[in-house]
Amino acid sequence: SGSADKESYVLRVSHPYQKATLHHQYMVWFDEELQKRSDGRLSLEIYSDSQLMPPEQEIPGILQGQIDMTHSLTSIAGSFDPIWYFFDLPFLFDYDPKDPKVYMDSRKAFVDSEKGGRLIAKMAEEKGLKVLSLDSTDLFATLWTADESKMITDTASAHGLKLRTPGGKVAPETLKAIKASGISIPGTELPTALQQGVVDGLITVPLYLYDNKLPVKTQTLYPFVNYLMPVMMSQKKFESLPEDLQEILVETGKDLEQYAYDTVSEKIADVNERLESEQGIKTYYPTPEEIEEWKKVTEPAWDSFMKSEPRAKELMEEAIRLRDEN
Amino acid sequence: MNRIEKLENSTKFLDKALEVIAVFCLILSVVLAFVGVILRYQFGISYQILEEICRYAIVYGVFAYIGPLIKKNEHIKMSLLEDRLSRKSKHLVEFLIGIILFIAFVILFYAGIIWASSIYSMNLMTLSGEMLMVIPAFAIVAGMFFGCVYALLQMIIDFNLFRAETN
Amino acid sequence: MLLIGLIIFFILLIVGAPIWLSLGLSGGILMFVFLDLPLEAIISQFLIATDKWILLAIPYFLLAGNLMTYMGTANKMIGFVNHLIGHLPGGMPAAAVITATIFGALSGSATATVVAVGSMMIPQMIQLGYSKENSMGVVASAGTLGQMIPPSIYMIIYASMVQIDVAQLFLAGIVPGLVIAALLIVTAIIVSVKDKTERKKRSSAQEIFKSFIVALPSLLMPVIVLGGIYSGVFTPTEAAAVSVVYVLIISFLFNRKEFTKKNIQKSLVNSMVTTTVIYLLLGGANMFSTALTYAHVPQQITEYVSQLTLPGWLIMLLILVLFLVFGMFLDAVPILYITIPILYPAVMALGYDPIHFGILTIACMMISQITPPVGLSLFVVSGHFKEKLSVVIRGSMPYLGALLVATIILLYVPWLSTFLTK
């Protein structure tokens, strides 16, 4: 491939998702755009499905030179630098249960902000990672139950429920605040666990659940965890590229954010209707009072994150500023 | 043969210690996995860190046992050729494999040190966010170290066996 | 470049180097020398390969099986089946198959099954006049059933590699396991007609009942393990841990005499030996398969296979033949680790069900254990019962035929593998 022409560069990308996912589709789009814009001098070699390594090894893999780039996940990047767990905080961005666009826009505003997404990117640079894009493949993670009678409404309705959490340190704290418990179960064992009541429900994002058809009956729209997918490469590798290619990478990364925004906006618009008509899943839209109650009750999760990650202070202030602007 | 017996006996205490560690790790892992079921089923509690300890206990046990395994020569292998060789050439082949095994362990040990110190300096955590990744990684480095020791010993024993056949 | 890796692999394999070393060294050289990857990429494979929750079921199920074998729990079950049908024509070999089926439902390990069933049945069969060949052949072959009947270590490895729910695969294995058991029983009866045997005395109803009561705690184990998984009390890995505790409890209650420190120690050490062998192999094999992935081998094969104009079933048949050829020379775990990353995407591209392909793979892995020259089950019987390998091989030939027929049936009747899971 690239070895014949000294001017062309092939970057090795690893990510944990299957080829049919948006996550992979973004990387294919990124590759095509890079090739187009660089006249084929820059391209990606994409390894999906954790073929090369599990997701938690990707960032060390970049720094050690096994791969060049990853399309990671904030909750996994947290194992490298806990600041990424910031996005696991509940009620981080403004939202309206009835209108996903409100959330999409306020998340975007935070990512674009110098004191928000760009600040996190700067923190990553200090650790040798260049963040090219902070895109997303979904809305926020909502609450799901396998049993209709256990549908979550106010905080009291969540007491004592066993919910599968995606890991990390923050979500268990949030669950503790609503007196529910977080259970960690490998993804492959999850369908059986839900069917048989090992867990009462789970915390996950709607488009993912729609595609994977997990055996659940209800969804409740509280923004429990926020997922962003950083596209990262090693700062060293980045700087070793010719300047025009560096520029192309940065620009295309920014455009990937917009491409992701458009793609998710379109898919998310009627997902709750489709979940109900195709999979029989009822969605609960909380009232403004309930939302206020949840926000208040889950505040300890913010406090304890703040205690363990003082660097988060500025980010939190920015998130609150943007959230309360509206 | 006296010399060979001496060599084999030289690691008697280490053999025993490593076996005890391996068995202890297995017991610890099973017990914690069982406790995990009880905690979740009876009390609705689950700790990701508990699951990680179960996993890494086995990793520690396994890599502690590499040495004794080399001594027992219980690897899965193809024995097609060996069955057809004379005793002398058999010992020669085993000696040569021993050299390769030793070199491989030395390289793996060296690579392990680089790798472990790299993830240590990154401060990388496991997915629960509560354990340093270098803790499980260290099991592998230690395993490769004992691999070096036992492979070297085995190499010397095989060489002596070969020489004994030659004389 | 790839060729050099493969040559190194085969040379080391043939001279009798440990398989993990053959795989790891050729993979490591490919990665470090030809793909220009850092040393970290090589050593980290050992953690990447072994750091999986689902793989924990391997040491746990091994321990449960070993405890049952060494503490005499297994013998009680064998005694019951023997009392029940031992007196029928071909009854003893058939009883051996049935006990192996039941034991298979308790244990994930073929070695434990062969040792437990064989220790009790082989001497009795020979004493009653069944030929040595047949007595050992039937045990060696039926011992492989434990990999199709859940729980199964090969299924755990397969599921962890292709990321499917192992509980589903366990469930899917029940019917194929019973089909294979039935074929083995028929074969046993046909083969045994030739043997001039004394029939075992028919046991009285009282004897049968008594042996049933004694065996009941062990017979309940599959109910608890599988029942626990499918009623949602625990996941497959946890079920394995629970089964260890269960065996300890029933051995303590009903087998006090054999509940000794020595037997427990023996079970623990044996389980760690096998686990270490498997985990080392997983590390070496991961180095090999990751190197191939970096070199785009599986990707290219998938592309090639999906462009072939051959019908899917024919490609599938070729894949099974490939498994059988590999199975002659290699143990099941390295075969899985070498072939699945390459073949699985291709088979999926052909539109096969992951569970169906899993069952077919497991069937081939069963066969690999009794095909000469390298067959784990053959080795265990020959080694444990001090008999020439050729005798065991001759004896297992008819049963090998039965397993082949069973695999063809499973290939063309996918329904057998999937209807329980749908």
Ligand code: NA
């Ligand atoms: Na089994």
Ligand code: NA
């Ligand atoms: Na074989």
